[in-house]
Amino acid sequence: MSYSAQSDQLKKPVETLTFVSFVWFCRLIAGFCFYTGVTYWIKLIGYHDGALNRFDLMPVHWQVATSSLAVLFPVAASGLWMVVSWGPVLWVAAAIAECIMYLGYPELFGQNPVTIIAHASVAMLYFVFRLALYRESRIAAR
8 A cells, every 4th residue: 555645635625716705705704703702792891881781780691692602703703714614603503593582582682683684694695605616616526
């Protein structure tokens, strides 16, 4: 059995316009995730001027949501920025949590249709990009 150094090298994806656009799309979403995570951290540490201005003054449901999303969004942002597989997974978890907050429990968290529409739009665009990249890989494999 012979050893080939070339077989150990990672295969670099072909940098088509679709792939480069997908990378920058992921990085744009990473920026928004980081911003959202920072806003949740601002609420946690008490720098926010709103009604929920400090962790110890928040109702329990806001404490759970804010602390969870303050961790999920920045970690998802780093995964999206690096364009690794776990980035979108964590973003989906955070997006679903926010959608459940605002759609499932509006009496506790209020209504935020802009967030719901933004998450749905990003999910749709992500799906379109993944479909286009899959199609390109199938064409290139021929």
